[in-house]
Amino acid sequence: MQQIKLTGFSTALFSSWYFLEEYGILFDAGDGVTAHLLQKAGKIRHIFISHADRDHITGLLQLLQLNGHAGNLRVYYPKDSGSFPYLKDFSEKFDPHVPPSTWIPLDDETEIEIKQNLFVRAFRNEHIPVEQHIIKSLSFELFRRKRKLKAEFQGRSGKEIEQLRHQHGQEYITYSLKENLLFYSADTPVDDYSKWENANILIHEATFLNQEGVLDLAKFGKHSVLKNVLKMAAEVQPKALVLGHFSKRYSDEIIIEETQKWVEEYQLQFPIYWVLPGKVNYNILQL
Ligand SMILES: [Zn+2]
Structure with a gap:
């Protein structure tokens, strides 16, 4: 597993x-983020x-x-969410002493290059029930793009490869791989x-421990039930699973107990980590 130092509250x-931390990335910016990260x-x-x-x-x-x-902060948001332009405007007027940040609307499948070969891809999810072409809620992927030597050129000497690259270009001898x-x-x-x-690493929400909470659509939007997340993870087989966004109605003990029940049922082998309600987890992956 590729390790990532991960801090969170959810x-x-x-x-x-x-x-x-090492990527300078924040996914979502709920209340308390600065108070808990302090100078970080x-x-x-x-x-x-x-x-x-x-x-x-x-x-x-x-x-x-x-x-x-x-003036080097970038804020990315779902392109059809009307709240963000208001927030940008307010923030710039409220704090005129701060140079404006860059606000970037994201469409489904937008890729942002964070640094060379490192990208964040945004993709639409179903949390807010709107028509397919409307983008109001996104999930994200952090990935690396690598170039690998095509099979037919493997075994050639470094000098030969260099010549081929020079003659035909990078695309000719290598293919692009996503990690x-x-x-x-x-x-x-x-x-x-x-x-x-x-x-x-898959960070997935698990707002509810059972189906009953899901019915409150108007208050919560569409969310996940823990059992369904673990059933999905049994198929997907991530290297590690982080569970968060639990409803405050559940105790830590019940959340862990309920997770372990499904871990046995689905015979999950990969490590699972929790971001439990009301707690900042400074080292989610226990590195
Ligand atoms: Zn939420």
């Missing part, structure tokens, strides 16, 4: 954020917001105010398993 209705929040450069529910965005104002001085580092489901029901193919 409790349904209250706040969600995940910080990938200064490492954030790319803020990917999955959707405009308040528990995913209300930490943004303070984050931009405290860390936006170099997943991490998926972040954000808020979403479990649907198409193939979204999470070749997952290294």
Whole structure:
């Protein structure tokens, strides 16, 4: 497994954020993100917001105010969410002493190059029930793009390869390969398993422990039930699974007990980590 230092807080209705320290990436910016990361929040450069529910965005104002001085923060958001242009406008007027950050609307399947060969891909999810072409809720993938030597050129000497590259170009002798580092489901029901193919680390929400909570669509939008997440993970086989966004109605003990029940049922072998309600987890993958 590719290890990633991961800090996060994720409790349904209250706040969600995940910080990938070595990449300067923040997925969602719920309340308390700056207060808990303190000076480490200064490492954030790319803020990917999955959707405009308040528990995913209300930490943004303070984050931009405290860390936006170099004018090098980027805020990415689902292109059809009307809240973000308002928030941008408000933030710029409220804190005129801070240079404006760059706000970038994301469509389904937009890829953002974070640094050379390292990308974040946004893709649509079903949390907010809107027509297919409307983008109001996103999941994200962090991945690396590598170039590999085509099979027919393997075994050739370095000099020969260099000559071929010189004559025909990079594309001729190599092909592009994608390596997943991490998926972040954000808020979403479990649907198409193939979204999470070749997952290294999969962060998936599991708002409810049983079906009863799912019915409250107007309050919560569409969410996942723990059992369905683990059933999906049994198929997908990520290298590691992080579960978060639990409803505060469940105790830590019940969440862990319920997870272990399905781990046995589905005979899951990969490690599972929890981001339990109301707690900041500073080292989610226990590195
Ligand atoms: Zn949420």
